[in-house]
Amino acid sequence: MSYGTLEDRVRRKSLLSKVMTAQDCIPFFKNGMNIGWSGFTPAGYPKEVPIALADHVEKNGLQGTTKYNLFVGASAGAETEDRWASLDMMDRRWPYQTGKNIAKGINTGKIRMGDKHLGHFAQDVGYGFYTENGRMDIAIIEVSAVTEEGGLVPTSSCGIVPELVRVADKIILEVNTGQPSFEGMHDIIMQEKPPRRQPILITSATHRVGTTYVPCDPEKIVAVVESKRRDKGRAFADMDDTSEAIADHIMDFLGNEVKKGRLPENLLPLQSGVGSIANAVVGGLTKGPFKNLTVYTEVLQDTMLDLFDSGKLDGASACSLSLSENPGFPRFFENWDKYADKIVLRPLSISNAPEPIRRLGCIAMNTPVEFDIYAHANSTLVGGTRMINGLGGSGDFLRNGYLKIMHSPSVRPTKTDPTGITCVVPKAPHIDHTEHDLDVLVTEQGLADLRGLAPKDRAQEIINKCVHPDYKDIIQEYFDMACRITLEKGIGHEPQLFDRCFKMQLNLAENGTMKIDNWDI
Template sequence: MTDQRIEGDLPVTDAASAAADVPADATLLVSGFGSVGYPKAVPLALAESDRDLSLTVVSGGSVGAEIDVELVEADAIARRYPYQARAPAREAANDGRMAFADRHISALGDDVQFGGLVDPDVAVVEAVAVGEDWLVPSGSVGHTPAYVDSVDSLVVEVNRAQPRSLAGFHDIYRPDLPPERDPVPLSAPGERIGGPRIEFDPAKLTAVVETDCRDEPYEFRDPTETDRAIAANLRSFLTDEVERSPLFADSVRLQFGVGSLGNALMGALADADFGDRELIYFGEVIQDGLLDLLDAGQLDSASATSLALSAAGQDRLFADAERYAEDVVLRPADVSNRPALIDRFGVVAVNSALEVDLYGHANSTHVDGSRMLNGIGGSADFTRNAALSILALPSTVGSDRSRIVPMVPHVDHTEHDVDAVVTEHGVADLRGTAPRERARLLVDRCAHPDYREQLQEYLDRAFDSDGHEPHDLDAALSWHE
């Protein structure tokens, strides 16, 4: 079979046959990040088979319904890493049916390759083109290069619904193995140091499956009044900070977390006055808000591992891929999220959280300390290593719950990594503050006025005892449950 997307004499087959060759207890490494670029046909064929499967599934980041709905509902996934964002997967993790463990995105490639996380069997990855010893990923790179390196058996889904021009976005670089690991030779976020192809040993390629199926991507809600108020506070804080610090003399390098709020905050930067500084994005996902900045000529370049766009955003990008690819680079997730690069570029990281406590610890993953939402994803990669780490979140959930709480019942980001907290009510700049000062700032500047008195009462009681971070352990978690 010859085709511009399948070059050479490759083992083209159908999804059911490829699925049938996957051992029932295989460890499957799948492409996909930001809900795009994940394999569709083979997972679906696995879900629809009547075999008794007990798979371990490792993705790059979040993937689509074929994996985290269909395969989960078929009870075919025994073990799942490192992130999920669909209700059935979440439920299976929370009721203990599926052994789920989340992990920093930046660490996952190493984990899979030599970290003792799993014993990899088969990689199933989506591509826009494949040859005897190479493939070109589709809408995300994620950890596909590390996964392809780790397995003996590789199944490639070539998806005609993904434009071949996506190749123009990819910049594939593979970090060496420690202890001879060289620094990633990237001197600017928008620079290119590789090519579009992921290369592999041709003996690995066991099946090529043709598909024609769009991703089921994110949906972003329109910005709310609260989103806009948070954005205004963030903008004002950043405007002061870029004037203050020599790090931002010529440019500002930004990262935003995944989701509707992150998307709204990206978009809102269009109104920021950073003088004649270049605006550069160095994050893990490109969301619709960034396309607006690119179109307005306000963004110099953008680096990420996934085009995590809405369906409308995909249409917009696909229609003009060549132009967008001039300024947008997709990298492997162990490059996009690499601590060393986040440090070297002096990134300003803006991520959300479920809740923040009075001493600046943040919970991003576990509702009431017990129930997993999605996973830590790349939020800690950026929050820990950024030159300036900001958590931006609404002050309440619905009308009856504060997101500023006495003590978070699960910590994903410690006090040592959170520089500032922004809500619709204001900004608490926590840098250099002792814990008691931090608590007062968070109550006065960030908490919703309806909860300030209760929070202050908690503090008054806690401050009665000695302690660097005084707590009343009897009451500390009483805001949860």
């Protein structure tokens, strides 16, 4: 199937003189360069040039001697960033990643990764905070089209393209003719730096306030490469009983908030993370009583198409349309007219900005690794030290939403014990979201509404509602003991015992389960 030629897509005709192959681009790249890509959660990332660079390194045995610092809005497809990692082509990587090889590189100290609230990352790239001279040597940007004026029309995500076109010295465009053009779906604002920054005037989820393209200085563009490769979006985990039970608790809670007059009947714009629980929540909404819903989030996934099909979703805003390679994108492309005008894709610096999230009053829902009895949550580091993917936008939404909800199964299995890990712990070994941010915690066991509760009341509510029965006595014993010891000393606002607060985690490392017999030191 043809979606138009390169010449159709590149309407700024002077750029056609810069058309070349991905291999032709290799000489632009030098060891140690700072490189920015378009893309966000494998959607809209460049493919031809990163793959050509990887092939070049592999063919010429340049592993470990040719390394780049890679900055992308979020993760990119495994065939690009993870392959770079497998070829030891990566020094620094910000602010989020996915892939076995890249995770290995990070946790063995070969790759220097840092994560940051995604909404911060986007603006901080624009502020020049990530490189010595504040610039990126090269940006590689996948586009649907280039307008007559040289405006870049993104593909399935906007990512940090607005910031990259400003701070990049050179720009390589990958024009994707292997899929329909997304022109018209984006809403781009080019934010000025303080003190000249202006209000972001978005007052509803799908309110359009910008342009459909990213203005770009054409003289920066050094190459135009045609690509026919599609996003390698993952198919997501099916729902399971645990996820469905969590979704049910959330649906009940939202219904009750409507009854109490704290939420309108069509709720408020929904933000939902990724994973099986998020899918179950969207599934719950598809079957549920709420109508005229809107979504203001960072990633739209396959289940969102179901919600559109149910007739309950009026419109959705996101940074990326991160559908599965199959069946997501084919389904979307075949039903373009049904979905396209209800979706707005925004730059990361807008989709994740506190300003619209707070103004619209998003209902933020995300899955952590674990949370503790005082409502601190770990979203990033398994066991407190091992990076999974990164913080993502969870903090952008959980800090600024109208309601801040985190949901998790109450337990996870180990090799030897099907409930060997409790996701509710006395003290989180790493904290990405603090007690000051979270309103509601949910497991399949129940939902704890923590609004207005002092720390010790919060702890008891979390133990009562969220902890798995296998761990209830253990954690209650810790909490009672911590209260007793610290209150006696007059230091018990938020009781912890620092000689044993991580005893369950240490037991897991040694004995494969967090179930301990006693709290002795």
